[in-house]
Amino acid sequence: MIHFAIVEDEDKYKEQLIDYLRRFEEEFGERIAIKTYTDGDEILEDYQAQFDIILMDVHMRFVDGMSAAEEIRKMDTEVVIIFITNLAQYAIKGYEVDALDYILKPISYFQFSQRLHRAVERMKKREADYITVALKNGIKRFETSDIYYIESQGHNLVYVTKEGEFIAAGTMKELEKELSKFCFFRGHRGYLINLEHVEGMADSYAVVNDxxxxxxxxxxxxxxxALTDYWGEVIK
Incomplete structure (x- = not known):
């Protein structure tokens, strides 16, 4: 499933984009989910790194597309952004927010499908497993392979990652269920360990990140x- 956001304040273009996405879905066998917004401030209000591709109009009444994209990039470095505009000059400015492409109005299906193919390919090439975590001071999207382990400390969960430590609320039981499909194992009531980063065993300890x-x-x-299965070899 590919999750799209359409941020467009003109109904005729919004409906056209929805129609084109459904046509693309049917022609190329992709499963697509769509959520629409009428302005940049609306998508920012509940943004939780939940989209794969954003189709963003540049000119909107309250928060323009460029400003919205700048804020989104602070929260989500992976989402593919494509600008919808009637001025090609905005394509240059789009590089500042790592926009993949731009589509000129009026929009033709051929132009749209070509851009969309490129976006889907980019998304699939850098596809990885992510989880979005509500931290004490905001939200953060983690690539699961960047997490060494999670430690339970009272009512908090401490994510120990390549970027450092991050504190979040939650229960280890819920997290264990969510991360079990990503090769995390709860070897102790207080630790959920990423098997990818287990360097070895020492007595009753797993060596993770030294x-x-x-x-x-x-x-x-x-x-x-579980570790044997992950490593694909017999641990004696």
């Missing part, structure tokens, strides 16, 4: 089995 993380006696066998 740290010894405890593995409980009751979970040791299951952890070793």
């Amino acid at each position: 740290e010894n993380l405890p593995i409980s006696r009751t979970q040791r066998k299951a952890f070793m089995t």
Whole structure:
């Protein structure tokens, strides 16, 4: 499923873009979900890095597309942005916010489908597994492979990542369920470990990022089995 946002204040163009996306979906067998916004401030209001591709009008009444894209880039470095404009000069400015492309009005389906193919290919090439986490001071999108482990500290969860440590609210039980499909294993009630970063075992500890993380006696066998499966070799 590809998640699209359309940010367009002119109804005729909004409906045209929806129609083109459905046509593209039917022709190329892609599954597409669409959410529409009428202004830049509207998409920013509840933005949680939930989209794969954003079709963004440049000229809007309250918050223009360029300003909205600048704010989105602070929260989401991965989403593909395509500007919709009637002036080609905005394509140059679009590079400042890492926009992939621009589509000139009036929009033809051929022009649209060509740009969309490029966007989908870019999205798939850099496709990775991400989770979006509500932190104490905002939200952050993590690539799962960048997370070493998560530690439970009271009512908080501490994400230990390549970028540093981040504190979030939540329960380890809910997180364990969400991350189990990404090769995370709860070897101890207080730690959820990314098997990708396990360097080895030392007694009752897993070595992760040069740290010894405890593995409980009751979970040791299951952890070793999961680690063996992940490594694809027998651990003696």
